[in-house]
Amino acid sequence: xAGPEHARLRRIAAKALSPxxxxxxxxxxxxxAQELAAKLIAQGPPVDVLEGYAIPFALSVLNExxxxxxxxxxxxxxxxxxxxxxxxxxxxxxxxxxxxxxxxYLAELVEIKRHAPGDDCLTWLLQAxxxxxxxxxxxxxxxxxxxxxxxxxxxxxxxxAQAVLRLxxxxxxxxxxxxxxxxxxxxxxxxxxxAADQGRVALEDADIGGVPIREGEFVLAPLRAGNHxxxxxxxxxxVDLARAPGHLTFGHGPHHCLGAALARLELQTxxxxxxxxxxxxxxxVPFEQLEWRRMFLTLEGPVAVPIGWWNRxxxxxxxxxxxxxxxxxVRRSRTLDTQT
Numbered sequence: 642x643a644g645p646e647h648a649r650l651r652r653i654a655a656k657a658l659s660p661x662x663x664x665x666x667x668x669x670x671x672x673x674a675q676e677l678a679a680k681l682i683a684q685g686p687p688v689d690v691l692e693g694y695a696i697p698f699a700l701s702v703l704n705e706x707x708x709x710x711x712x713x714x715x716x717x718x719x720x721x722x723x724x725x726x727x728x729x730x731x732x733x734x735x736x737x738x739x740x741x742x743x744x745x746y747l748a749e750l751v752e753i754k755r756h757a758p759g760d761d762c763l764t765w766l767l768q769a770x771x772x773x774x775x776x777x778x779x780x781x782x783x784x785x786x787x788x789x790x791x792x793x794x795x796x797x798x799x800x801x802a803q804a805v806l807r808l809x810x811x812x813x814x815x816x817x818x819x820x821x822x823x824x825x826x827x828x829x830x831x832x833x834x835x836a837a838d839q840g841r842v843a844l845e846d847a848d849i850g851g852v853p854i855r856e857g858e859f860v861l862a863p864l865r866a867g868n869h870x871x872x873x874x875x876x877x878x879x880v881d882l883a884r885a886p887g888h889l890t891f892g893h894g895p896h897h898c899l900g901a902a903l904a905r906l907e908l909q910t911x912x913x914x915x916x917x918x919x920x921x922x923x924x925x926v927p928f929e930q931l932e933w934r935r936m937f938l939t940l941e942g943p944v945a946v947p948i949g950w951w952n953r954x955x956x957x958x959x960x961x962x963x964x965x966x967x968x969x970x971v972r973r974s975r976t977l978d979t980q981t
Contacts, residue, residue, distance in 0.1 A: 651776050654785055657765035658926045660902040666706070670906060673701055675912035682918045686949035687925035690915070691942075698911055699798040703790055706903070708754065708761030713746065718745070721783065721794050723935040743790070748783045755779060760791065789900065797904050799942035801911045804828045806915075806931075806946045807880075809924040814880060823882040825908045829866045831880065864889040890973035921951035 642650065646781070681694045688694075700721075704714050723731050723739025731739070752761055758764040766782045779786070807828050808814055814824065840861050847854045854860060868890045869877040874884065893897035915922070925947040931943040 642810065643895075649771070649775065650785075651895065651899070652771045652776070653769045653775065654766060656769040656771075657762055658899045658903070662762075662765065663902040663906055666702070666779065666903075667906060667910070671911050671914070673705075673947070674698060674910045675917075677701075678914040678918040681915070682950075687947040688949075690805045690948055691798065692945065695798040695801040695805075695911070695946075698801065699794055699907065702797075702903070702907055703793045706762045706793070707790065708759045708763055709750070713750075716746065717743070717790070724791060724793050744783065748779075749792070751779050751783050751786065762786075768979075770923075772797060787822060792898075793900055793903065793977055795830055795942075797907050799932045800829065800832075801902070801908055802943060802946045803832045804908060804912055805915060805922070805948065806905060806924070807832060807942060808912075809922055809946070809948050811880070812921075812923070815882070816920055818913050820882060821909050821912050821916075822905075823884075824880075825905065825912065826886060826888065827882060827884065829882045829890045830874070838859040863890075882954060895923075912933075914976055918949040919948070922948045923950060925949040 667979075675700050677694055681688050683691070684693065700714070700718055703709075704711075704717065709717060720739045720743035723736055724743065751767070754761070754763045754767055758768070763782060763786060766777055766785060767779070768776075770776050808816065840859060843854050843856050843858050843860060845856050868874065871877050872886070891901040891904070925940065934942055934944055
């Protein structure tokens with residue numbers, strides 16, 4: 642969407658997804674992350690961070706955010722998996738059926754919240770008003786809930802798994818709690834820049850970087866290229882925790898991701914909890930053996946992120962295989978020079 646109608650929806654929805662609202666979830670999200678991290682480590686190495694930690698973490702946060710009853714959680718994951726067809730392989734007919742079922746369920750849930758408000762995002766969206774007193778219709782809330790569920794499931798789970806992967810293959814990166822926020826921003830810039838790639842159709846003729854774009858032409862802007870632009874980010878391949886903010890992973894301007902605050906909370910909390918449970922985590926297979934999947938347009942993610950860890954008591958490696966490091970991805974953080 643664009644123009645006045647987009648601005649109206651965004652003004653109202655932003656009140657329900659404000660950083661202040663998201664911050665109220667922090668204690669619960671922190672407790673959830675600690676429980677899931679402990680459960681993962683208790684399985685013993687190697688463990689898959691994506692399926693065993695990142696996916697249930699992202700889904701549990703979404704269910705809490707939207708006020709989904711526990712009895713419906715499994716259905717929501719099955720429908721969401723069917724729509725994005727990322728963690729499952731489905732036909733177009735199965736994807737369409739999953740979308741219809743998810744939309745129908747969310748419409749029912751919105752109707753329930755209209756008559757029995759709760760402390761959840763659907764209620765906040767129903768109750769939100771802009772300065773003119775305008776509100777969202779139940780249909781608009783249902784559509785937003787659909788977008789929140791899909792946007793808040795795969796991208797955060799994928800980002801958390803890739804953040805752990807980055808730490809697993811770069812053992813010199815700082816892992817103390819104070820460094821996590823800056824580390825998250827660099828990992829978002831480094832590895833997640835294609836998560837928000839969007840196709841656009843030019844509304845008028847334009848010239849960008851000396852390239853003529855004509856009205857009606859299709860354009861796909863790879864945000865990862867912007868995040869690695871050396872004119873904006875010197876030595877872009879370097880993980881530099883002292884960089885000034887400004888990456889494009891959450892978009893820019895009027896289409897900046899409304900869920901950015903929630904995504905940052907999940908990534909920071911998820912990393913802190915896992916590092917507290919396994920501070921010396923390592924990749925359990927050589928990097929070259931990892932399999933990757935293509936999602937949406939250009940978003941890529943690992944099929945699995947198997948990790949082990951070093952025993953903090955005797956220094957023994959707790960993996961079935963020795964960690965493998967890829968020279969092309971192992972880079973030293975500039976900030977380590979003063980921390981070592």
